[in-house]
Amino acid sequence: MKNVLAIYPGSFDPVTNGHLDLIDRGAKIFDRLTVSILRNLDKDPLFTLEERVEMLREVTQPWPNVEVDVFSGLLVEYAQLRDANVILRGIRAVSDYEYELQMAMMNRKLNPNLETVFMMPAVAYSFLSSRLVREIAQLGGPMTGLVPPAVEQRLRAKVL
Ligand code: PNS
Numbered sequence: 001m002k003n004v005l006a007i008y009p010g011s012f013d014p015v016t017n018g019h020l021d022l023i024d025r026g027a028k029i030f031d032r033l034t035v036s037i038l039r040n041l042d043k044d045p046l047f048t049l050e051e052r053v054e055m056l057r058e059v060t061q062p063w064p065n066v067e068v069d070v071f072s073g074l075l076v077e078y079a080q081l082r083d084a085n086v087i088l089r090g091i092r093a094v095s096d097y098e099y100e101l102q103m104a105m106m107n108r109k110l111n112p113n114l115e116t117v118f119m120m121p122a123v124a125y126s127f128l129s130s131r132l133v134r135e136i137a138q139l140g141g142p143m144t145g146l147v148p149p150a151v152e153q154r155l156r157a158k159v160l
Pocket of ligand 1: 009010011012038073074075076102103104106107
């Protein structure tokens with residue numbers, strides 16, 4: 001495959017150092033990587049879509065082949081629209097595997113030409129999730145090493 005565009009989809013509420021670790025790994029092996037935030041009307045996010053886009057754009061600046069986008073509807077349809085060849089997802093622990101496998105297989109059924117590629121973040125991030133970060137922030141706990149400084153600032157401001 002030449003000029004491979006990978007899409008890294010997710011909620012990113014907010015982006016964590018674990019996401020950035022995966023973005024770094026993905027940016028090294030794919031020609032282009034688009035981090036795509038799902039516009040999910042069912043979920044009640046802590047950060048608005050616009051805030052999440054802003055934060056992701058800010059923290060992905062070091063990678064010239066990474067861009068940030070937003071999508072709604074079916075991931076496979078969005079990927080086709082973007083002419084993407086790959087869906088990138090992270091697997092932190094065995095507990096992620098079942099849900100990720102189910103999604104990957106369903107996406108394959110919906111579009112057999114789209115490959116899901118799983119990557120593992122560094123062990124240091126294997127326990128990290130946006131949900132836990134939100135909880136720690138809301139309870140006033142330390143966020144050192146969990147999120148980039150720009151995100152930590154926004155979290156602190158959000159939960160004041
Ligand atoms: O960060 P998340 O919340 O684990 O990301 C989940 C996401 C956005 C990858 C998933 O919910 C998704 O792809 N939603 C789009 C709708 C869709 O295509 N659903 C069918 C999946 S098999």
